[in-house]
Amino acid sequence: MGHVISLPDLPQRIISMVPSQTELLFDLGLEDRIVGLTKFCAHPKPQVKQKAIIGGTKNFRFDAIDELKPDLIIGNKEENYKEGIEQLQQKYPVWMSDIYTLDDALQMMQQVGQLTGTEAKARELTQGISTGFKSLQPAQPPITTAYFIWRKPYMTVGSHNIIDHMLQRCGFQNAFADLARYPEITQEQLQQANPQLILLSSEPYPFKKKHVAEFQEICPQAMIKIVDGEMFSWYGSRLLHASAYLRQVIEEVKQEP
Incomplete structure (x- = not known):
């Protein structure tokens, strides 16, 4: 400022x-x-x-x-x-x-x-x-990913923000990186993007297990996970715990068929 x-x-x-x-x-x-x-x-x-x-x-x-x-x-x-x-x-x-x-x-x-x-x-x-x-190994090859922060309307993460940066560190290629920082998207846009992985954040919208089916219906081929939003977006001392959490997410994603 x-x-x-x-x-x-x-x-x-x-x-x-x-x-x-x-x-x-x-x-x-x-x-x-x-x-x-x-x-x-x-x-x-x-x-x-x-x-x-x-x-x-x-x-x-x-x-x-x-x-x-x-x-x-x-x-x-x-x-x-x-x-x-x-x-x-x-x-x-x-x-x-x-x-x-x-x-x-x-x-x-x-x-x-x-x-x-x-x-x-x-x-x-x-x-x-x-x-x-430094010890965080990104997924190889990169996994096309949509990260959701809101529902009704659906809001995802675009580029130029800390969440997009954390996705990159994980080897998760942001499917909506070419849009605004936090774009509203439609079901049709999500289907068109056809991400391999959909991450539903625990905050600011409190996505829960019950929402997984909703996204699975839109993208039947995608792997869908609920993730701890604080580990992707809090940029203070919580980062001390974030790398271990992100490592676990990468491993879980790699192990799923």
């Missing part, structure tokens, strides 16, 4: 506007300095329940934020909304991330470490994540 912030001291009252970055802040050991987070910040489980809620990622409660008197707000360009962030920037230091790849995520973690005086812990986290992903 072209906005520069300056922090005279290490922040002591931090608000996080993004679930995956909230989890990162806790994993950096900043629990005592986190004062507010969104209603979607689900991890780490009991700790987030102790913190004030400042609304959602795309509808902030400015009165609640003002009461918390933050000295640093951490957001993300895709997950938050520009007008709300610009309003906050008039009063508070707001630091924004913009994540499309694993390298972007690792850089974000190091920068958050610098902002909060937790560089050593951030370095330890990023090294662990890098090591995990």
Whole structure:
């Protein structure tokens, strides 16, 4: 957003506007300095329940934020909304991330470490994540894949986002990479794309086993799997566990007839 912030001291009252970055802040050991987070910040489980809620990622409660008197707000360009962030920037230091790849995520973690005086812990986290992903062997040959994030209307994942990047790391060739970042598609488009693999994400739409038959009817030849959306889309410290999960998904896909 072209906005520069300056922090005279290490922040002591931090608000996080993004679930995956909230989890990162806790994993950096900043629990005592986190004062507010969104209603979607689900991890780490009991700790987030102790913190004030400042609304959602795309509808902030400015009165609640003002009461918390933050000295640093951490957001993300895709997950938050520009007008709300610009309003906050008039009063508070707001630091924004913009994540499309694993390298972007690792850089974000190091920068958050610098902002909060937790560089050593951030370095330890990023090294662990890098090591995990270096050993991730993509499927060969690549498997044509459609990754769904919504139902009614059907929404899938296009290019230029972290999920598409994770699919590539797995050797899953995105069937809709030539469309918008998160395109709505029809049954006919899905049939035409004829993917070998359909992944139904657990979030933001909570796809369950009962939805598999619906997609199997549209694409009888496709292999269909429910996957943990956090492992494909959360770009904070959850990436420490993502490589092992993705390795398991690749193995399961390769073993199915």
